[in-house]
Amino acid sequence: MPEGHTIHRLARDLGAAFQGEQVAASTLMDRFADGARLLDGQVVERLDAHGKHLFVRFGPEAWLHVHLGLYGKFTVGRLPAPEAKGALRLRLVGREHWADLRGPTACEVVTPAEKARFHARLGPDPLRKDADPDRAWDRISRSRVAVGALLMQQEVVAGIGNVYRAEILYRHGIEPHREGRGVHREEWDASWDDLRTLMRAGVRAGRIVTTRPEHRSRRSGRATREDSFYVYRRTGLPCRLCGTPVLTEVMAARNLYWCPVCQPR
DNA sequence: GCTAAATGTTGAT
């Protein structure tokens, strides 16, 4: 279940399992038979994540490009691997680990030049050291498009998905319909810093939690799923801060959630 | 057991 934090976590886990090792690559799907052959027997040299895109370098030239989409999953484990069955797009097997990829939107072998094109298209990623938040600010501050739609565009900020969109706007009191050019510089700076913090925590925990402990029903210990978000999927439930029912509406083809009092027009 | 919806994107209409 992938926003940017999932992909960065995966880069870390796949690196720990395979980096520097020769791996066997296989597939049970005809559509990736050629791709798997290109990877089979190569050394996993390096991993790179940008937004929701994962890149794995096999040997000197080949990059595997993976995008999990809505329900793709990459599972990493210790050998022995489970029986290979069903729509298994890619299996990697190293000395001690295996990894299975199922249901991705994209799984393809690309050249360095093709990889570079993905990076050029994607906006700054709060989880990357090289990210320049000013590039996102340039887009947002000149746009008449609603900020709730802008945040979903991967060319504006890479790695944000439907959860982080709703939650970051809530945490900064920004009404999602406000035009991008109506967002103040200080609001954007604070939101970017917050995104970095929240998404790093997401990589560490392997899931998204945006609530502060004092705003959860159980204030100690780790957040339950119920307690993880301020507004995401909480339609009609009382806002954790003011009690007003959370609203929902489709924006940028996804369900958007917000509190009309904490995020006034 | 069945159905709908889901943390996403692309390409056709």
Add this chain to the structure above:
DNA sequence: TCAACCTTTAGCT
């Protein structure tokens, strides 16, 4: 605007 991709889970019956 919508179907397709193809998996998991929540919420029904």
